[in-house]
Amino acid sequence: MLTLLFLLLTISSYWGAKLCYKKTGKAFLTPLLIAPLVIIALLFLFQIEYKTYNQGAKWLTNMLQPATVxxxxxxxxxxxxxxxxxxxxxxxxxxxxxxxxxxxxxxxxxxxxxxxxxxxxxxxxxxxxxxxxxxxxxxxxxxxxxxxxxxxxxxxxxxxxxxxxxxxxxxxxxxxxxxxxxxxxxxxxxxxxxxxxxxxxxxxxxxxxxxxxxxxxxxxxxxxxx
Incomplete structure (x- = not known):
């Protein structure tokens, strides 16, 4: 359950940041900057360890190489x-x-x-x-x-x-x-x-x-x- 939750958190943070970036066109609102900041803030707020969060996020990390192709x-x-x-x-x-x-x-x-x-x-x-x-x-x-x-x-x-x-x-x-x-x-x-x-x-x-x-x-x- 936690794996799916943190996977959805990562995806939703990215798409939310991307929507803001598309609407404003401001480079500093790039999802690569905003999404990690949002996730870090949530992990800090709810005192969630990175290892626990990474149970879901690691699946996206593993897709980096095939996505590069x-x-x-x-x-x-x-x-x-x-x-x-x-x-x-x-x-x-x-x-x-x-x-x-x-x-x-x-x-x-x-x-x-x-x-x-x-x-x-x-x-x-x-x-x-x-x-x-x-x-x-x-x-x-x-x-x-x-x-x-x-x-x-x-x-x-x-x-x-x-x-x-x-x-x-x-x-x-x-x-x-x-x-x-x-x-x-x-x-x-x-x-x-x-x-x-x-x-x-x-x-x-x-x-x-x-x-x-x-x-x-x-x-x-x-x-x-x-």
């Missing part, structure tokens, strides 16, 4: 366009992923985080399922990684459109590279709102960023943290 649909539709700009996309994503790893490593070193926490935040700029797996293999804490990934996604979702306006980006390719590389799944969701082509490019960038980070994180761990 759905992003292949816009990619299939606009594959000729993506193929045409593939060299630019690959170069941009590689540089962006290297910069993300450098920033996370540098900031963690400045505040003197221990090795476990540092490895937990290294893959913060890739999609949640892959980031958690990479973190676990490196000896980090997957749940901590998930928090940083979600924070990065929300930040990119809110400020990505502002950056696009600031630099007057007109190209759907450029917008997709920006959102997909910097804020993975959340950025791709925002990219799909801008245009189907932007969404397709963003989904490619999200996958490429995950691959680059997954390959480079062990090298950083072995050569810089050992």
């Amino acid at each position: 759905a992003l292949a649909i816009p990619l299939y539709r606009y594959f000729p366009i993506v193929k045409k700009h593939l060299p630019t996309i690959v170069l941009s994503v590689t540089l962006g992923s290297l910069l993300a790893l450098f920033v996370s490593f540098s900031m963690a070193s400045i505040v003197q985080l221990n090795k476990t926490l540092l490895t937990s935040i290294l893959p913060y700029s890739i999609t949640t399922p892959i980031a958690m797996d990479a973190s676990e293999k490196l000896g980090g804490i997957p749940t901590v990684t998930a928090v940083f990934v979600i924070m990065t996604g929300i930040f990119g979702m809110i400020f990505g459109p502002w950056v696009i306006r600031l630099f007057r980006l007109k190209s759907d390719i450029a917008k997709g590279i920006l959102l997909g590389t910097s804020s993975h799944g959340s950025g791709t969701a925002k990219a799909l709102e801008l245009s189907p082509i932007t969404g397709a490019v963003s989904s490619v960038c999200m996958v490429l960023a995950a691959l680059v980070t997954f390959w480079l994180s062990p090298w950083i761990y072995l050569n810089l943290l050992s």
Whole structure:
């Protein structure tokens, strides 16, 4: 009974937040931000432990990986366009992923985080399922990684459109590279709102960023943290 209750709580919180987001169009009302805050407030108010809540919510978590596959649909539709700009996309994503790893490593070193926490935040700029797996293999804490990934996604979702306006980006390719590389799944969701082509490019960038980070994180761990 509790499993069904908490599953319904999660779904209803998300759809309620999504309804508000659609009506207002305000980026800070994104369901990725509002729904977790609502759930946290309810768990705190009724003194419900996370383990108890997760009995129902874990089923949605397990659907993350298969849901990511759905992003292949816009990619299939606009594959000729993506193929045409593939060299630019690959170069941009590689540089962006290297910069993300450098920033996370540098900031963690400045505040003197221990090795476990540092490895937990290294893959913060890739999609949640892959980031958690990479973190676990490196000896980090997957749940901590998930928090940083979600924070990065929300930040990119809110400020990505502002950056696009600031630099007057007109190209759907450029917008997709920006959102997909910097804020993975959340950025791709925002990219799909801008245009189907932007969404397709963003989904490619999200996958490429995950691959680059997954390959480079062990090298950083072995050569810089050992």
